[in-house]
Amino acid sequence: MINPMNKAIDQIHMVLVEAAGRCVAENLLPAVPIPAFSVEIPADRNHGDFASNIAMISAKSFHMAPRKIAELLVSKIDLSGTCLSDVQTAGPGFINFFLSQSWYTDVLKAIAEEKEDYGSSDMGKGKKVMVEFVSANPTGPMHMGNARGGALGDCLAAVLEKAGYDVTREFYINDAGNQIEKFAKSLEARYLQLYKGEDAVEFPEDGYHGDDIKERAKEFAAINGDKYVEAPSEERKKALVDYSLEKNIQKLHDDLLKYRIEYDVWFRESTLHNDGEVAETIEILKKNGYTYEKDGALWYTATKFGGEKDEVLVRANGIPTYFAADIAYHRNKFEKRGFDKVINVWGADHHGHVARLKGAMDAIGLDGSKLDIVLMQLVRLTRDGEVVRMSKRTGKAISLDDLLDEVPVDAARFFFNLREANSHLEFDLGLAVEQSSQNPVYYVQYAHARICSIIKNLKAEGIEPREVTDEELNLLTSPEEHELIRHLGALPQEIEAAAKEYDPARITRYVMELATLFHKFYNSKRVKGEDEHLMQARLNLCICVRDVIRNVLSMLKITAPETM
Structure with missing residues (x-):
């Protein structure tokens, strides 16, 4: 490498x-x-x-x-x-x-030799890394935070892979606890309202009010009719959740696949409860002396490990909290599955949870420093300078599904990776579909297509790219050529820096700068019409730029069109 x-x-x-x-x-x-x-x-x-x-x-x-x-x-x-x-x-x-000129020549030779592997690094030494991202609540559709987290998490995983880590992409399905009970009560109310009327059945005040809940209740009723109207509440809720949860999880899977995200593992929270891992983890905290009882509940001494306050592990009713399950989940990642490093991509509103979860790893005898959290700021959607909150199609808050109906996947993935995770992001819906140099993804793709067009036009005139000698590559001495080659030479270093900093936006900025330097070179230097040796050297340079753009876009799961 x-x-x-x-x-x-x-x-x-x-x-x-x-x-x-x-x-x-x-x-x-x-x-x-x-x-x-x-x-x-x-x-x-x-x-x-x-x-x-x-x-x-x-x-x-x-x-x-x-x-x-x-x-x-x-x-x-x-x-x-x-x-x-x-x-x-x-x-x-x-x-x-x-x-020296030999360095510039060697860069082009390296790209020609390594092809799609150029940019790869062995920095990670094959260490096992998990990137857990999106993990949207399965009780409803994905929102803009999930859309940004999906692009960031997937591209971070790709950068880490390119830097030599053994990466697992994971989605954590919250299919247990309070939100599922709330989901069950919401579905139950909507189902009973279909048969008894909305006035006859009170909807829970803290329930999920979205139209998706009504749709799932209607679908369930279409299959089962009024079979569960007179059934015991627990039986009715279980049947509704068993049907609706699987539908919602499949929708998450389908929407993310449309977004070009494929997970290695879909991990269910319920398995931690069913396999006894939550209970095991609570026992470890007890044994280590970091729990106490108060008001009938079991508490964890989080303040001993950097937490702002102590946390409830088991409520007075005997049900473990979400935090208890979260500790067990991360113990599973490290102890049961042996990851060397775990990276979670979270919304910035979870910042208060970072220290207490890292501290909990220390409390159960693991190393909290091996858990890293990437906090992600909010996205603001705009069109023509105005903030957009509602979907044209549904009239509701824009979901990932709505966004991908409005803008190409290429644009969505590229735009969400334009800035560091901790920066607020303004996503211009109009710019994302614009076919001009103002649209950054179009600008980069156009550079790739332009090079493909140069090669195609030369072939039409009987000029084929061929292997070039060092002497010919040594003819590439202009400032524009040196600047372009120097940037090509920086890709492996940029990938390593992006992996170290958990910042895939570095790679997006890298490829934008590469496109700019190529256009600058192309506008100042002729490829065809020069001395044959210089023409072949410049043609080789164009091919190297094409291949590096393609490598980067492929890593980001963005297409590299040959014509535009």
Whole structure:
């Protein structure tokens, strides 16, 4: 797996340490350890492709001015055998490095060699990671938060896979507890109202008032008629839930599949209760001395592990709380299934739950630091500058299903990954369907289609892409070509950074910048009509850009059209 940027950075570290060693050997610098120093990409590339702060960071250790240290080191640097062409001192003591033409040539060769694997990394070393995301309540349709969480979670999982982790995508089905009891009472009321009238049957004040509940009750009645009208309430509610819950879960599955999300595991909360894992987990907390009884309920001493207040584990009526089940669920992830890292994508309104759940992992003898939570801010839908809250089709709050009726899946997945999870997102419904360079997904797809068109038109004239030599690739020396190739070379590093930061939006921004740099190159340089060697080199560059755009869009599960 080739990482051109890391290769250059490693070589810079090496030549700097070797230069320091030569300076020490010649008594130009004292024989003391060099503090950890950085090699970074400067904002202004006129100052070099990379810059190191080694001289500034070593000034205290060497008892010498940074500029003097920099000059000594540069005088002893040997760049032979590296991908670097020049090194200079700058400012108060920065050391700037410039890439050689061979580095640019090697980037294009790496892309041609690795093809769809280009950008991959072994950073993750095959560690088992679970990404749990969406996990929408199965009592109703998915909303905009679920739509954003779906795109973020799925693309984060893809980035982690590309970075060398063994990733499992999981959906947690909340099919137990209070919300299912509320679901049951709501269905029961709507079912009985069909036969007795709305005035005769009171609807529960805290019930689910959506039309989807009415629809499920009607469907159930169409199959069963009035069979359950006189049945005992518990029997009636069980029959209604058994029918409706499976229908709702299937709807979640179908909507997410339409959104190009496929889960490895659909995990039911009810299994934790049925298999005794909730009871087991509560016993562990008792044994560890982190519970007490008060007002007939069993409490967990959450404040000992960073929680704001102690939490009820088992209510006075003997029923475990949702939090107790959540602790058991995460124990199942770590202890029973052996995940090295667990990542949950949650709405920002769950921020108060983060510390107490991580603390609970510590309380049951697991490592809470292995649980990471990505908190996601709200989405605001707009059209023509106006906030949109209602679906044209249903007149209700816009669901994921409604959104995908209005905008292409490509646009939805791309737009939801335009910004970091912790940023508020404005989703412009009009822009998402616009076929112009203002629409970011269209802009990127157009760059891919444009390259496909270039290749097709040249083939029509009898010009076929062929293997090119290093000498031919070395002809790509213009600033536009270097800028474009340098960006291609950054993909593996961007994927690693996105995986480390849990920020798949980095990859969306990367491919937008790649499209911009390609259009800039194409508008300033001719592919056809130049010297045959230069034409083939530029054609090779176009193919590399096409393949990298396709790699990134494929990772994000967005199509890469050949014509537009």
